[in-house]
Amino acid sequence: MASDNTASEPLLASPNTISEQPAKPELNPKTTHVEFSGVPGALGISIGLPILIYVLYYAIEGPTNFEDFSKVFDVEALAAYLLWFFGLVGLFYIVPGRVMEGTVLRDGTTLWYKMNGLNCFLVIIAVLIARGFITHGELPELVFVYDHLLGLITSSIGFSFVLAFFVYFKSFLKPGKTILAYGGNTGKPIFDWFIGRELNPRLGMFDIKFFCELRPGLFLWSIINAAMAHAQYRKFGYISDSMILLNVFQFIYVIDSAVLESKNLTMIDITTDGFGFMLAFGDLALVPFTYTLQSRFLAQTPVNLGVYGTIGVVGLKALGYYIFRSSNSQKNAFKQNDPSTAHLKFIKTKTGSKLLADGWWGVARHINYFGDWLMSISWCLPTGFHTPVTYFYSLYFAILLIHRETRDEAKCSEKYGEDWVTYKKQVRWKIVPYVY
Known part of the structure; x- marks a missing residue:
């Protein structure tokens, strides 16, 4: 972020200048x-x-x-x-x-x-x-x-x-x-x-x-x-x-x-x-x-997946989509002070912002990424297990999400300072609950 260079103390006046911007x-x-x-x-x-x-x-x-x-x-x-x-x-x-x-x-x-x-x-x-x-x-x-x-x-x-x-x-x-x-x-x-x-x-x-x-x-x-x-x-x-x-x-x-x-x-x-x-x-x-x-x-x-294979893949896709959409919707509703989120716990930061630490966002700090990743697996499973090459997308996407999470963490740590440390203690997991 750009630093704020606005002076916080009186400016010294030079002989030819009353004040400076x-x-x-x-x-x-x-x-x-x-x-x-x-x-x-x-x-x-x-x-x-x-x-x-x-x-x-x-x-x-x-x-x-x-x-x-x-x-x-x-x-x-x-x-x-x-x-x-x-x-x-x-x-x-x-x-x-x-x-x-x-x-x-x-x-x-x-x-x-x-x-x-x-x-x-x-x-x-x-x-x-x-x-x-x-x-x-x-x-x-x-x-x-x-x-x-x-x-x-x-x-x-x-x-x-x-x-x-x-x-x-x-x-x-x-x-x-x-x-x-x-x-x-x-x-x-x-x-x-x-x-x-x-x-x-x-x-x-x-x-x-x-x-x-x-x-x-x-x-x-x-x-x-x-x-x-x-x-x-x-x-x-x-x-x-x-x-x-x-x-x-x-x-x-x-x-x-x-x-x-x-x-x-x-x-x-x-x-x-x-x-x-x-x-x-x-x-x-x-x-x-x-x-x-x-x-x-x-x-x-x-x-050919058959009935049970199709149901399994569709089920994983639906679960990932539900986690992804539901968590994002909850976050957006919280930001807009929707009454449906009034019961959710949060941390009030020194910046005036609120860090949601309940519901989906009490499970993992980037729980929406987990839903997104589950959907990526459902895209690979239809190819069966003939070759690992068709699972490249899921592996690449996992690396991409971890890199994005790292950037998000650094940005939030800089912005919220000690409040972010407190938040991380309350919400321990980054993306995958009980794993990472």
Whole structure:
């Protein structure tokens, strides 16, 4: 957080000055604490994660495709990916949507955001349904995605690098006016490029970070899943119950994200983090091409869950969703002083805030993360236990949630001080009750 440099004692008057104005907080303070071990970590992640995507691709496809490197650099796939990305940019401008105000920035201003993600996604779905009728279910677009998946991976990774360089150099165009991310102003180009130097890179009202947070990656995630289900039907003559379940689960997640698009305005990704290679790569490449490992496996190896298997997976999904939604709803109701939360115990902090230490939030400090993680397991279980590769998402998500929890803890410790220590004594567990 920006420090408050307002003077707390009388100012000394110089012979020529009666009084002086108190110093204003610095707009872009120098970053003193770096994550991921600084430059070495940034380089390691920037090189290692793209390689990991290719490793996971071949882990699913099998060693028989190692010799087919012509698909790695695919001009048709590159053209298709650019059409996809900039087509979504076009929909952003064309499709109607309400305009909302974001959080107050450190210079006292606010930004406006157009919320039409759901409408854009519905347009894409409508086009695919119409194409299905026209082509009698052949859907050449889905066939293209399946056949050119490796080229699409390369295109998305390459585009992530280009976009990261674009926003990095753009952040220098208006020195003194551009708000930089607290974590991305180290003065070390490699790290700032990786973590994100500018807080809100924009072209007019088009917010690059907010756009990439949801649309290109999450929407493509659903398209790839649909392409895998389509491929399974073409190859085996049916779509397995596991494939149907997986598509439904993950489609619900994507549509839910589109419905709740405005909630992203208060997420740490938008309010605090800069937009650099880390977020660009995560949004555009990592999400659509690693979160679909399960459907890509099922396209080649159908798994039939049966009635009891389906009930078990649906039950785990429902339990995770209940914990996630119920805990978040309870927290939001408490913040709004809803009468339904009047009986819940809390800790009054010196800042005037209240730390909820009862109900769901008396079980674990981040109990909503536990529900989220249970849902991630339910996405992997439909693949059975043939390979650990399809459980990558659940493992990666656990690491992501623990990292996020660590950041949250540090932020709260700084903000609440001794009150946070008291809170931790009352609510012992971080995410998983009686485990962690």
